Amino acid sequence: MDVLAITTGQDLIHIIEKGRPAVFTRFYTSYFQKLLLASDKYVKDVYVAEEVVQDVFLKIWEQPNRILAVRSIKSYLYKAVINASINYLNRQRNIGQHHLKLIAELSDDCVNDLEEENEIILLLHREIERLPVQCRKIFKLSRFEHLKYKEIAAELGISEKTVENHIGHALKTLRNRFMNDKQLHKKGKSFLFNSYLF
Structure with missing residues (x-):
């Protein structure tokens, strides 16, 4: 069924x-x-x-x-x-x-909005998991653990410039994927950019 x-x-x-x-x-x-x-x-x-x-x-x-x-x-x-x-x-x-x-x-409208938002969050996390390993790791440290570039560089033994490049690549990749996703309407895109892809 x-x-x-x-x-x-x-x-x-x-x-x-x-x-x-x-x-x-x-x-x-x-x-x-x-x-x-x-x-x-x-x-x-x-x-x-x-x-x-x-x-x-x-x-x-x-x-x-x-x-x-x-x-x-x-x-x-x-x-x-x-x-x-x-x-x-x-x-x-x-x-x-x-x-x-x-x-x-x-209200039912609030429930629908909440479910829609959660679906978008889950979709974003799936897309993050598709990033290259090092890029994904650096992006998570920045966005989810709120580490500064200097802290990430020290933890991974790389330069701050490398961290900056990986973050830039991750943001560009994610933005491109979501901008081209026909299933996401304007509200969903607005939520993503305001919450994660800044």
């Missing part, structure tokens, strides 16, 4: 009741990375985010009736993951009650 056809709570309940764990696992896998990114925005810990997402799916598997009336399983999953993430923060840091209102105010 095509997991894209699973759009409502009843669709997913049907899979569970039919005892088709392989299909459920494929459905889980299709959403896992995007939901992980959604949770990580709140908890700021990828391991905690993994547990949050896994727990949401485990509860669905063990208590499928809770999604019986769900008309959009995508919206439900995002709201459930974000709600669980906020609950985690409440337990850890006792944040204010106004944060709890976020989940109630999360």
